[in-house]
Amino acid sequence: MTSYYIKTRLLGIAVLGWLLAGTPLAHANERWVVLGGDIAETVAALEANINVIARDDTVVYPTSMAALPSVGYLRQLSAESVLSVKPDQVLAAGHAGPKEVLEQLGAVGVSVELISAPPTLNAIADKVRAVGQVTDRRDAAEALANALNAKLDRLASLSALPPTRAMFIMQHSGLTPRAAGSDTAAHTALEAVGLANAFAEMQGYHSVGAEALARQAPEIVVVSERGLAAMGGEAALWQLPGMALTPAGRARQFIVINDQALLGFGPRAPDQLLTLRQDVEALLGITATALISP
Known part of the structure; x- marks a missing residue:
């Protein structure tokens, strides 16, 4: 043998x-x-x-x-x-x-x-x-x-953000975005930076239609670079059915992330999380606290 x-x-x-x-x-x-x-x-x-x-x-x-x-x-x-x-x-x-x-x-x-x-x-x-x-x-x-x-540890020690609902779009499928629910790396990332996942009640990644978008009312859209490119850029993002009915759509509040760097939970992830936190603070008009040191 x-x-x-x-x-x-x-x-x-x-x-x-x-x-x-x-x-x-x-x-x-x-x-x-x-x-x-x-x-x-x-x-x-x-x-x-x-x-x-x-x-x-x-x-x-x-x-x-x-x-x-x-x-x-x-x-x-x-x-x-x-x-x-x-x-x-x-x-x-x-x-x-x-x-x-x-x-x-x-x-x-x-x-x-x-x-x-x-x-x-x-x-x-x-x-x-x-x-x-x-x-x-x-x-x-x-x-x-x-x-x-x-x-x-530094990220975890930051002051709590004001209650803010966010959605994470990984991909775009047809006319509906594919959003992250619980039991996903994206959900973990949102929670880590102090955001509430607007779609936490569902598990995994699922397509969400206009009714769900309006009902869950995310205030910030976090989208992967690949997902934004697949749907045709920022203009296409805001044209998704139901997006105009959300606080995020009305205020045009979104953040683009490198999903491979952030969600693979490799050595780049902590810096990516701190950067995401900085971007969230900037959208919310909060004094920057998530400073990245070498």
Whole structure:
């Protein structure tokens, strides 16, 4: 029987296959495939000395990794595609899959490390430490984790905003925007900066029509860059059915965010949250409190 390992790191290690003895160390001459935008971002932030030769479709930052060959979509991988780049190591987000594909990779001698983290802000630092352990950048990871936690602590310590209802548009589908409800990264982001999610009663992302927009009455629209571009820009945003009936539509109050930087809960997320808080304060006419320090 061929020995192989698939490890899931973070808050303990769950073994999904047969384990090789010891923890894999990063070697510059090994060929690495990185799967998951947050994992790639973390590898880059740690300046890990690993030879990354491929990525998946969700890796769009940094540009150096985005330029690498893609082996497919994170959740719909095929063993043939990954093996075509001849990897020695696969470093992946915990929701990479299917599981059977990862087991096939391990069965032919490719080591697979899964960094599994809940989609919460508190897990960002643990994710950084886990990637640091796999890539042999423990000291750098500890320093980065502490810095990121300090920024999140600063955000949490800011004075409460006046009660303000916001909606988060991730995508645009036909004539209706696709808004974020509870149990989404966007909902977490809105709450983190002190906004109330106008669509918190629904779960996940759903299309919302004119009646729902008028009823929930968001005062601020937070929209992703990709979502705004897909609908045709700011003018198209305000022309969405029902948007003119909302306080946000009447006042033309909206904020554009980089959803990949903010919602991936990688190392860029704390600064993105502080920037979002600054933008909200500016719209509400509040003296800036969320100052970003180096």
